[in-house]
Amino acid sequence: EQSPLLHLDLYNFDCAAAEGSRYVLTSPRSLEACARCAVRPVELLPRALGDLLREAPGRSMRVAAGLYEAYERERRRKLQQCREERERIIREEKRRILAPLGSLPPSPAARVSSRAAAAAAGGPRTHGGGKGRASRGAKGKSHSLDSLQKRREGSWGKTSSESGASSSYSGESLRERGGKVCGRGRGVAAANGTLLGRSFSLGDLSHSPQTAQRVERIVREVKRKKGLSEVPERDKKIAALMIAKHQEANLLREQRQAAHLQWDSQRRLAEQQKEREEKEKQRALLQGQRMWESQVEKRRGRLHQEQEEAALMKQRQLLVCEERWREQAEKQERLRRERLERAMKEDKQKKLHQELNLKAKEEVKKEHQEREEQLLQEKLSTAAQKRLKKEVQLQKEKRLFNQAEKLKHEALVKELAKQEAEEKEMLKASLQMSLTKAQENYEQLVEKRNQELREKARREDMQIQRAKLAAEKKEREQREHLEALARERERRL
Known part of the structure; x- marks a missing residue:
């Protein structure tokens, strides 16, 4: 007997190893x-046709075959239903295992990385906008230092405010640092405004004392070199304007250099601030990643514990089910033995009953055969008598028939002789x-022939006469013609 721990499922329970x-x-x-399907495992086992015959001895083979087909069809249906339910159980177990993993909280690293990407995308736009505005302010053509100063102050104010706005990412510390940077940028812009607070327009520069001194110096040099006594006022104004324009260009160049230096310092400060923000972001990202990993580990540990508890519970249920099935199998085994003993007793009784029936059938068969033999002898004797009577009757009928045929033949011969004489x-x-x-016809034909010959001879005579007359006429005409020719010849001579 094999071990009860043999793995038998719905696909291999009827194999040779499970017998x-x-x-x-x-x-x-x-x-x-x-x-779940309310099916006993014993109902899934195939049954032989002999078992059905033993359970119902009085049934015929045809009825037993029909019952066997119905049982086999029902067994296959139950087996298919149980197999489908087993596949459904497997899917439910997989779903229970995978469901806790799918419900884990999302990692904070994704949120931190998305915020970092948004801040990095916003930073360059701010600095780029300030730089663009500064470049546009530097490229624009101006005729006064006041307008240049206003544009510079406006652009740097916007740059500092935007850089402060872009640095507000994580916590109050970052906001405080951004505020300090913005305050520092505004302080530099204010200092620059104090330096450029005075008006340096082209008219002011042309009427300033320095410009007048330089113009006087140029006038003296021109008088000394050219030997002129006086320089026109118009030339002095032109020289003053040129000097003022040159001074304005120098001032603009110095202003550009100062603005460029200020922008470089602001850019360095913004880069330092950005590096600090990136470090803070990385630190927050690592912290969030660690927190998420710790949560995942806790969840996995809890899930593993739940799975172990479920496995223990299932194992206990399996042991209980095995015990129940073992008891049920023992009970079924007892019932099967009882059925076998009952079937053996019924088989013995059935054999005795069949033997008695066979003996009775043999006796009845012998009596029936004897009765049939007697009937056969009687039938044979009556048939022989009937055959003799029939033969005698046939011979008598043959004699009478022969006599009648002979008389009929003689009468027929006489009739034929009489008919032959009459026909002769x-x-x-x-x-x-x-x-x-025929003689008359011959005479008529001969007469007709003679008449035709006479007619033909007469026609020939007439033709001969006509020919003679024609020959004579022709001869006469020739003769007359010759005579006429002779007379004509004579007349010519």
């Missing part, structure tokens, strides 16, 4: 599927008549 097993099924899923007389008379008629 000696005490249990039909040992797989937990298969047993659970049978329990009639033939002779007809021959005589035909002979006379």
